[in-house]
Amino acid sequence: MEAHVRPLRADAARNRARVLDAARMAFAEAGLDVGVEEIARRAGVGKGTLYRRFPTKEALVCAIFEDILLEFERVSAEALEGDQPGQAFVRFLNTCAVMQADNQGFYDVVSRVGSKVTTAEQSARFRKAAAGPLERAQAAGVVRDDLAADDLLQIFRMIGATTREFSGGQPVEDWRRYLSLMLDAMRPAAATQLPPRLDR
Amino acid sequence: MEAHVRPLRADAARNRARVLDAARMAFAEAGLDVGVEEIARRAGVGKGTLYRRFPTKEALVCAIFEDILLEFERVSAEALEGDQPGQAFVRFLNTCAVMQADNQGFYDVVSRVGSKVTTAEQSARFRKAAAGPLERAQAAGVVRDDLAADDLLQIFRMIGATTREFSGGQPVEDWRRYLSLMLDAMRPAAATQLPPRLDR
């Protein structure tokens, strides 16, 4: 007994996608403060159309988050395949970094895991998708053991922080360098004892 | 032909300082989006007075940046003293992290080094203040050699990204954990060859 969601009409679906894309790009270039008018214009639709699909600007951000979360889950699932956990994990981080570098929306959104724009359920999914590849890599001995899924999310944020400068700044292109740095930080050989995670 | 900057009258100077403090606190608590009215109210002055000192909200942010930069230079200078470069460097990073954790304004501002709210001259000073302690630590062999001053600024950003969630979120309290992680990443023992820095 599933909630029956009738598929959108072809044109509506197309417009919905265009709005999501436009919003992602606009947020990417100018942060979450871009006006919905601007987003609608970029999407080539009227303001009203945008509001038909997303009753609120916040709803739009949430929808972007959901999209990104789905992509993140897809990427996470891929990282669980194959017989080389180490390489898979590196590829996983690399893909995520690319997503952040290409898409300020992703970064903004990742920065907000756990904040009010995400539901508790979404946060849990996000954490779970991060946990899978991490634990597999730890089991394989290629990542230090004292990191948890939440740490990985923080590391995403940290990498994200290097992929973009903030509103008005220029993108920083050499996030690969800092991804590499974070990989060093995660290596077992490099490990000193981290301070304990705080109780939340 | 020097620019003759007459010193402000005593009360004017006091007002200027109060505004700066209020702005720093307000930005710290609520990010750069706090209204100029709120800042004036906290400072106990009228909006007009604020605008007399800072012709623009942006100018106010720049002045805060200058303040922060001065503090940063002070902290940097301290890190050049003593005969234990390693400890000094760790203390330096720790102090900076505290500054970021305590002060959203600091973080916002650091995030914007190189963006339009800073002059080229300020960016250069920021970079230079970062370079001193870093190079001294590298010379002492406690930090890997393939890091440059710009990398350290990025690392500040990365640490900063862990000290705060974005607008409306809750502060993340265990930045110490991630500072520790970054220190691991900077250790020579842990070093793999980083990808080269890109030409700018």
Add this chain to the structure above:
Amino acid sequence: MEAHVRPLRADAARNRARVLDAARMAFAEAGLDVGVEEIARRAGVGKGTLYRRFPTKEALVCAIFEDILLEFERVSAEALEGDQPGQAFVRFLNTCAVMQADNQGFYDVVSRVGSKVTTAEQSARFRKAAAGPLERAQAAGVVRDDLAADDLLQIFRMIGATTREFSGGQPVEDWRRYLSLMLDAMRPAAATQLPPRLDR
């Protein structure tokens, strides 16, 4: 050369009726500001269908007015029957008050007799339907003579004003009390000379 109005197809007629009913109920509950979307939803038809029958929201209101007018004419006709003009007149007023109390739409519409939502022809019919029972009651000596049909419309408005508070308010339940008051006012025994009606 008469206007040939072809009868609507059966389903079209049914849809028209459903829309009218839905609109009447919606207006009754929430006043004339209910959205056209809400009405269509209640009627179980699409917005487009509604607009096929009523090219304008105003046209819909006019149609409701016509319906109400028909009902009013029916009630008026009933009041002309029987051999007890006084009782019939009281029943007439009572029925009208019930209609107003039950139906914000009726009230809104009565309030607008003579305004742009009614045609001159409709206003005349409304006035005529009011005049019949009034004049019969006057002829029977149970209602003062210095009242005219237009006065009766005003009296309807006055009674209506007690049956409803305005947008968002709660209905006032004791309109019977004020109906009674108006009946006192209309009694010949009570009559002082009213100021003359103004020329229009």
Add this chain to the structure above:
Amino acid sequence: MEAHVRPLRADAARNRARVLDAARMAFAEAGLDVGVEEIARRAGVGKGTLYRRFPTKEALVCAIFEDILLEFERVSAEALEGDQPGQAFVRFLNTCAVMQADNQGFYDVVSRVGSKVTTAEQSARFRKAAAGPLERAQAAGVVRDDLAADDLLQIFRMIGATTREFSGGQPVEDWRRYLSLMLDAMRPAAATQLPPRLDR
């Protein structure tokens, strides 16, 4: 120890008054749905100025209500003077009718006594100001005894309903006629037993 409300600056006070007047007139002509932009334009001020004094459109309506209430209390107090309670009462009703006829704002507002735009305290004051002259007239035997203050408010509404037609309509000029009618209704000689007031 009173709440110290510093008097508004001269220009501010003038603008506040102009906004109130403009709003009253605009509401009078077009109902409560007139835009604040329109009101501001009529008042000859910017939208922002309006919002500085009245943080909300609703607040503006409330302020108008308060103004009207003050005037109503003044008129009520006058009606308690002199040694001819009957004449004073008639003058009182007449003045109120004039206020309603001149000022749709008054009517809209009276219609809303007890609704959410008025505080309980204001409603009580309104009722009290109505009660004074009424009870005095009853004591003098010139008004029937089975009317209460709330009835008088309803009677104001009824008179108000005749002074104006609704949005877009033309004003009805002969409210004097209906005021006279209501006075007949209130005369002791005319009294039949009214249905009892309902419990609220």
Add this chain to the structure above:
DNA sequence: AATGAATGAGGCTTCATTCAT
């Protein structure tokens, strides 16, 4: 010099109406 009043562009959102499916 200091204050806070005034301004108006711009932000989010609603809704009557038109139009493609």
Add this chain to the structure above:
DNA sequence: AATGAATGAAGCCTCATTCAT
């Protein structure tokens, strides 16, 4: 013929900035 998608004018409100007191 029916549907619901699309549109954009208009509404309320905020806030950086200018200006009169």
